[in-house]
Amino acid sequence: MLSKATRQLIERPGEVASGRLQCCLGVAIFRLLMRSGVGTGGRGDPVPPRPRSTRNPTRFPALSTTICALEKTGHSLSSDMFGLPRSHLMASGSESQGRRGTERPQVLLLRRPLSVLHEALSARFQLLRPWESPVPFDRFLAAHAAGVRALLVTGLTPVDGPLLDALPALRFIVTTSSGVNHIDLAECARRGIAVANAGTIFSLDVAEYAVGLLIDVLRRVSASDRYVRRGLWPRAGDYPLGSKLGSKRVGIVGLGSIGSEIAKRLEAFGCSISYFSRSRKPQVPYTYFPSVGDLAAESNVLVLSCALTKETYHIINRDVMSALGKDGIIINVGRGALVDEAELVKHLMQGEIGGAGLDVFEHEPAVPEELFCMDNVVLSAHFAVHTLEMSSELCQLMIANLNAFFSDRPLLTPVLVRT
């Protein structure tokens, strides 16, 4: 049973003395509730945070697990990337929590977004921010989000049936990603919920990052950078030779917007381009292969830039890696689950694959530690899209889609439209 003070905190947070006091009280209450097992499915200990996932969309957790993962994820997010204290956000945001103002439309967020996006959204919409609430997520939704019509998803947070059940009025979901494998589109369609994504605005950022990763792996940029910083150049001599990029046969898995931009860039380096895609694209000058295995057999490099679906799950498997060969390189800027990660680790450890540049992983942020000491492997924390320039474009696109929905106009980057 929540105390009068706590109810005031949640329902009329503007009347509380300061943002910091709210934070302290909220955290204390949250901890009390967590220890009592509320919101944890009856267990006394909190459920460990669910890593950002590239799960198969047919596997969805129970609501309590999702909720706890979101709570933990929301509270463990990095601090404001621009150095701004989070308390100012809580103070301003909590003023709108619980208030069903009609001046601005309501938008539910599941986790704290990038600061620039958060600020842009706050200026235009009434944001529901469950991570700032001391109550468990399901109670927050029941109390505040029953009437919410729009949801903005960041960080690939899963949107599944149980979550949609808790949002009966939901009619629109927009995600900050281009990939939508984390959203149960079938359930959305069944419920008449429109879905929009980030379209192709990330294509250039991801394409240049893929090329950067490939050059790094072939030319050992990161590995030799470490060599220099450890002071080994004067002591141990020149770094071992790398491999030339020009004349490499590059196979692109998924020749969509990103794949096409990658192809265009690598052509300027003297690479020959082939591809595998759901269908042949007669308008492109590249060689088409009807299977990934055939593509791998004729390539030195595989670049993965396709969407994650049931069909593409573990599309890069042991057979494909064997076909690619021991000098082959895999660059993954798609989704971690496109690759059988355990097999990839094994192939790399045994020298059956030449190297890899990986921006995504099957169970992010968990990354196989066997990869950490390999000089022919370059890793990054799923941030091929995270540029300063892209963040402002993303803001504009998200807001434009939300405005379009609330104005009953066509969405700018629809994935699923309401029928």
Added chain:
Amino acid sequence: MGVMDGSDSDNRSPLNLGGYLAIQWTAVHWVERAMESFGVLLAARIDPYLEAELDRRFKLFRLWESPPAQRREFLRENAEAIRAVVGSPALGADAEMIDLLPRLEIVANFGVGLDKVDLRRCRDRGVRVVYTPDVVTDDTADLAIGLAIAAMRRICDSDRYLKDGSWKGKGDYKLTSKFSGKTVGILGLGRIGQAVAKRAEGFGCPICYCSRSEKRHTSYKYYPSVLELAANCQVLVVACPLTEETRHIINREVIDALGPKGVLVNVGRGPHVDECELVSALHDGRLGAAGLDVFEHEPHVPERLFGLDNVILVPHIGTDTLETSKAMADLILENLEAHVSNRPLPTPVF
């Protein structure tokens, strides 16, 4: 009339064919004997394949087998035999070495940078100089773009961030800056500079350049001074030869003109850049980032750079691929064999 005409039947007789083959065999045999006795000094341990082939085809002298303090003596002892020097970016043929080798005929430079060869002394002595253009262009240009992307997108630091567990513990890496669409300024629009431009254009980057003279055959914007170039670009790539005029051409003024969002990429020579000023600028934030393949006092790199996440430091690997190293070695060997055989040199400087 062609060779099948009856009037040439005498030329195709077995005796004449045999004579032709005998002359060919003698010539080849003579060249091989000449090469075996042709002394070649390898100034540094550049490449194992090159070393093995030089040893197989010529009479090879390895400079590093003698301690540095005794190298003059080593050269004097072998002066009568040494007729060629194969130099590297680290150690070439300076005036002192040339003077100690009275029978020197040719200097073969492993690379295109000739700053370690005393060209004036070679000219005065009538010593031929050859180098390895074209085969090094692609690798160097690839690395320049790779360094630009790595510096702006923090690829090396994010690799470290993930491997030291920070992704799990601290959350996402910070936002970085995009390379695509940024204006790229190239200092020196020779083979390598043009190759850099072609690759950067694929990323939608507008190109401008500064060179000794304007290149009328390109549509890139020309700036007559490196200062103006730096003020009008966001990524500055150094790809010009090192001469007295270009030593420290990237000075404090140029670095400040490039600015706190600017990126410097050096695939030329370390002394192109005033390294002390560069280190200060990176620390102070007056320069946004740098990708450096070369340094003033290689293999020594300023340790003040080691803790920075906005700089990429690689150990002069501009042409260090298996494919290009072999191509460079083969070109050196081809030049030396042509010289011994008195044939035109494939890639002479003069």
